[in-house]
Each structure stands twice: as structure tokens, then as C-alpha cells.
Amino acid sequence: MTTKPDLDALLAMPLAPIADEGFSGAVEVKMAAQDQSFAWFELAAGVMVLALVALVVPVARLTAPFEAIAINLALSWQFVVACAAIALTHAALRLLPD
Amino acid sequence: MNEAALLALAAAGDSAAFGALVRLHQSPLRGFLRRLARGDHALADDLAQEAFLEAWRKIGQFRAEGTFAGWLARIAYRRYLMWARQRKLEPLDDDAALPGALPAADLRLDLEKAMTRLLLPERAALTLCYALEYTQEEAAEILELPLGTLKSHVARGREKLRKLLECES
Numbered sequence: 001m002t003t004k005p006d007l008d009a010l011l012a013m014p015l016a017p018i019a020d021e022g023f024s025g026a027v028e029v030k031m032a033a034q035d036q037s038f039a040w041f042e043l044a045a046g047v048m049v050l051a052l053v054a055l056v057v058p059v060a061r062l063t064a065p066f067e068a069i070a071i072n073l074a075l076s077w078q079f080v081v082a083c084a085a086i087a088l089t090h091a092a093l094r095l096l097p098d
Numbered sequence: 099m100n101e102a103a104l105l106a107l108a109a110a111g112d113s114a115a116f117g118a119l120v121r122l123h124q125s126p127l128r129g130f131l132r133r134l135a136r137g138d139h140a141l142a143d144d145l146a147q148e149a150f151l152e153a154w155r156k157i158g159q160f161r162a163e164g165t166f167a168g169w170l171a172r173i174a175y176r177r178y179l180m181w182a183r184q185r186k187l188e189p190l191d192d193d194a195a196l197p198g199a200l201p202a203a204d205l206r207l208d209l210e211k212a213m214t215r216l217l218l219p220e221r222a223a224l225t226l227c228y229a230l231e232y233t234q235e236e237a238a239e240i241l242e243l244p245l246g247t248l249k250s251h252v253a254r255g256r257e258k259l260r261k262l263l264e265c266e267s
Contacts, residue, residue: 007256007259007260007263008228010205010209010263011209011224011229011259012228012229012231013206013209013229014229015125015129015130015132015133015225015229015230016206017129018124018125018128018132019125020125023124023128023146023147024117024120024121024124027117027120027124027147027150027151028113028120030147030151031113031117031150031151032113034151034154034155035113
């Protein structure tokens with residue numbers, strides 16, 4: 001070597017600047033693709049979870065109590081009288097002049 | 099718009115703000131990776147792209163205690179390490195015998211050539227501490243090394259470079 005440069009000064013030389021030349025644009029395109037694939041993944045995962053829940057959960061057993069309540073209410077004379085009173089009051093309010 | 103504002107927007111999911119951050123940081127990050135990849139520009143750019151995509155996915159995890167550039171450099175270094183380990187390309191603890199001094203040409207070219215003969219943590223430590231002006235503490239954090247280990251990588255790397263370049267220290 002003809003010159004004996006200071007090693008620290010040589011090492012401290014900043015890295016040569018690199019022109020963008022479409023690099024950032026390519027990253028942004030891939031970001032959008034990545035976001036889209038995540039959205040699809042989330043949707044697919046949601047559908048899968050729902051399908052699994054529907055397969056595993058005994059839907060008939062879950063709805064059975066509600067069916068029983070509905071039948072009991074329909075057979076209860078107190079409930080029928082209350083409904084009739086509400087219907088009559090409503091009709092009377094509509095028919096009577098202000 | 100300053101970097102803090104861009105970071106806040108990006109953390110809220112604004113991809114245009116993150117794009118602006120990519121434009122701000124692409125040059126030093128690609129330069130750092132080119133050093134790590136021993137001048138392989140295509141590999142460095144692929145890894146830089148992957149690092150930015152990972153940063154976009156994890157932007158919510160970025161804590162403002164360190165710098166965004168440092169956080170990016172850490173992601174990029176991990177990406178390079180993974181790539182190198184998969185291909186068993188980088189001896190990490192082998193103190194390989196150095197060949198004779200390089201012939202003089204252009205100082206920057208000499209330095210780049212000499213850098214390729216160093217071990218990965220030495221290249222990374224020297225680049226971070228000198229060319230990218232991180233403190234040794236910051237560089238240790240980026241490379242996930244104890245401070246003492248980083249200092250010894252810097253010292254060993256400098257010594258090897260001095261021999262290779264026949265510089266005055």
C-alpha cells in the first residue's frame with residue numbers, strides 16, 4: 001500500500017448511499033399483498049371456527065330449554081290473559097278519538 | 099412530517115406513512131445488509147425487503163425507547179443470521195487464518211474487500227459502530243450480544259482489518 005490511512009477514519013466513512021430505484025415501491029406492493037392475505041386468513045379462520053363450533057356444539061340441546069319455555073308460556077292462562085289485555089288496550093287506544 | 103409522526107400513523111395502520119419510513123431508511127439498511135452479505139446486492143435487497151415487511155407486521159410492538167433504525171437493523175440482522183444458518187455459510191466462532199494484505203486500489207473498495215474476510219459478528223459490529231454511528235451499547239442491543247462480546251468483536255475485527263489493510267491504527 002502506498003498510503004497508510006487512519007483505520008478509524010476509514011471505518012467511519014459512511015456507507016455509500018443507495019438509490020431507491022423502485023425498492024420502496026416494491027415493498028409497498030408486498031405490504032398490500034401481505035395485508036390482503038392476512039384479511040383472507042382471518043376470514044377463513046373465522047369461518048373454520050364457526051363450522052367447528054356448529055359441529056361440536058349440540059345445537060338441539062341448546063335450543064331445547066327455549067322451546068320448553070315457549071310451550072309453557074303458551075299453555076299458561078295468566079300469560080294468555082296478559083297478552084289479551086295488552087292487545088285490547090292497544091286496540092282501544094287506537095280506536096278512541098283523542 | 100417527522101419520523102415520530104410517521105411512526106404514530108404507521109402504528110395506527112397507515113401504510114402510506116410506513117412507506118415513507120421505508121423510503122427514509124432503505125439506504126442505510128440495504129447498505130448494512132450488503133456488508134453482512136459480503137457485497138451480494140440481490141441477497142441484501144431481498145433480506146431488506148423481508149425485514150421491512152416483518153417490521154410492518156410488528157409495528158405495534160415497536161417501543162420508542164430505542165430508535166426505529168436500530169429496531170430495523172435488529173430485524174435485518176436476525177434475518178441474515180437465519181439465512182446464513184440455514185445454509186451453514188457463516189462460521190460464527192472460527193478464527194480463520196487471514197491471507198496476506200490486500201493490494202492497494204481504492205480505499206473504500208479495499209475496505210469492502212477486507213470486510214468480506216471478517217466473521218459475521220465482526221462485520222456487523224464494525225459497520226454499526228463506525229459507519230452507522232451507533233454507540234457500542236446500541237450495537238450490542240441490535241446484535242443481541244453482551245456488551246463485552248461486542249467490544250471484543252470490534253477489537254478483533256479492527257485488528258484483522260489493520261493487518262489486511264496495513265493501516266496505521
